[in-house]
Amino acid sequence: MRKPDTIERLFLDFDGFFAGVEEQARPRLRGMPIGVTPFNTNTGTCVIAANHRAKLKGVKTGMSVVDARRACPNIELVAQSPDLYERAHRKLCLLVEQEIPIDVICSIDEMCCRLEPKDIANPQALSDRIKRRIRENIGDYITCSIGMAPNLQLAKIAADMNKPDGLTILRPEDLPDRLLTLPISALPGIGGRMKNRLMDANINTVEALWRTQPKQLRALWGNVTGERFWYALRGYDVQAEQTQRAMFGHGRVLPPEWRDFDNAFNAARLLTIKAARRLRGEAYLANTFGLWLRLKDDRWFGETHVGGANDDQAAVKALTTLWQKAKADLPPSSRIKRLNVALYHIRPVSAQQFDMFNQDDPMRRKWSSVCAAIDAVNKNNAKTLVSMGPWTPPPGGYAGGKIAFGRVPEMEDFW
Numbered sequence: 001m002r003k004p005d006t007i008e009r010l011f012l013d014f015d016g017f018f019a020g021v022e023e024q025a026r027p028r029l030r031g032m033p034i035g036v037t038p039f040n041t042n043t044g045t046c047v048i049a050a051n052h053r054a055k056l057k058g059v060k061t062g063m064s065v066v067d068a069r070r071a072c073p074n075i076e077l078v079a080q081s082p083d084l085y086e087r088a089h090r091k092l093c094l095l096v097e098q099e100i101p102i103d104v105i106c107s108i109d110e111m112c113c114r115l116e117p118k119d120i121a122n123p124q125a126l127s128d129r130i131k132r133r134i135r136e137n138i139g140d141y142i143t144c145s146i147g148m149a150p151n152l153q154l155a156k157i158a159a160d161m162n163k164p165d166g167l168t169i170l171r172p173e174d175l176p177d178r179l180l181t182l183p184i185s186a187l188p189g190i191g192g193r194m195k196n197r198l199m200d201a202n203i204n205t206v207e208a209l210w211r212t213q214p215k216q217l218r219a220l221w222g223n224v225t226g227e228r229f230w231y232a233l234r235g236y237d238v239q240a241e242q243t244q245r246a247m248f249g250h251g252r253v254l255p256p257e258w259r260d261f262d263n264a265f266n267a268a269r270l271l272t273i274k275a276a277r278r279l280r281g282e283a284y285l286a287n288t289f290g291l292w293l294r295l296k297d298d299r300w301f302g303e304t305h306v307g308g309a310n311d312d313q314a315a316v317k318a319l320t321t322l323w324q325k326a327k328a329d330l331p332p333s334s335r336i337k338r339l340n341v342a343l344y345h346i347r348p349v350s351a352q353q354f355d356m357f358n359q360d361d362p363m364r365r366k367w368s369s370v371c372a373a374i375d376a377v378n379k380n381n382a383k384t385l386v387s388m389g390p391w392t393p394p395p396g397g398y399a400g401g402k403i404a405f406g407r408v409p410e411m412e413d414f415w
């Protein structure tokens with residue numbers, strides 16, 4: 001494995017992205033602490049993004065609106081506008097690309113670039129140019145933090161070290177000293193469960209982690225990811241693993257008036273159709289459909305076999321089956337706070353040729369072609385004009401674009 005002897009990667013992370021876009025787009029919010037919520041209501045929901053001013057008062061992502069108001073009484077809560085964030089994302093990508101080619105778009109507010117020799121010679125100037133271009137073309141309210149390091153993993157850590165509006169350069173000679181003050185959970189790849197596992201092994205600090213051997217981390221992680229983590233932390237050029245797409249799913253926090261079984265089913269049905277549409281869009285078939293329900297003090301999960309399908313009909317049928325099961329299992333007065341649906345155990349359509357020609361059921365094929373026709377109409381219009389059955393978005397709108405941190409939403413994800 002190659003070990004770069006200088007900085008090679010830039011990681012750019014927008015600060016409180018959704019809140020920054022809101023502040024930029026709506027002058028009345030400027031200078032205020034801002035929390036973005038999934039929909040327009042004052043109770044029963046949570047903050048999905050906060051700006052720096054709100055964070056300084058202790059507001060955190062995922063905090064309930066009640067707690068956020070307690071921490072920061074003058075917080076301005078705004079319902080999210082995913083289409084606005086998506087437009088901002090596209091424009092920001094274009095602006096960054098005018099300074100440096102983007103190598104990977106990691107999520108709606110994160111991207112990674114490879115540094116060119118002239119940038120390696122003067123990293124501060126590159127950072128200044130990117131920030132100035134954003135300021136001059138968009139405004140002062142969308143800021144980003146930039147990290148530069150020998151590899152992507154360290155550049156991401158660096159970007160997080162000086163927020164907001166920061167620039168942090170981690171050179172090979174800065175290792176491990178500048179990492180030693182970080183809490184172990186600040187390292188990407190160490191979530192709650194991994195942190196507990198490390199603590200059980202008496203690895204409580206970055207320093208203790210630094211003293212481990214690759215084989216030890218491999219054993220703790222249970223696979224090669226641990227070993228990759230060890231090399232990444234030391235600045236080796238560890239290529240990000242090709243993440244194989246494992247599932248197509250959508251999740252939604254429901255507005256309070258949609259939390260009974262009937263209304264929640266309508267929301268779940270729309271999310272299911274959206275997931276099936278994306279599955280078809282990327283030419284996959286799924287074998288399993290899963291439904292996750294989060295209630296006030298309870299959870300419910302069920303999955304069912306759909307057998308190499310990607311049409312709305314099969315997916316909605318699977319949802320209906322699971323929904324009846326959930327209703328039978330849970331008290332009738334249950335309130336569903338959040339639901340997720342997903343199609344998984346997938347394989348590319350091209351791998352299905354044999355079945356398609358020899359044994360596939362003719363009804364399934366008919367549904368597939370109806371869905372393909374509907375998809376074509378909707379794709380051309382970038383929203384849902386045609387669907388099988390009713391299409392009533394819940395208040396607050398946006399089924400698919402909803403929880404959009406992990407991937408960049410497509411225009412068709414919005415209602």
Ligand SMILES: [Mg+2]
Pocket residue numbers: 013014015016017109
């Ligand atoms: Mg961010």
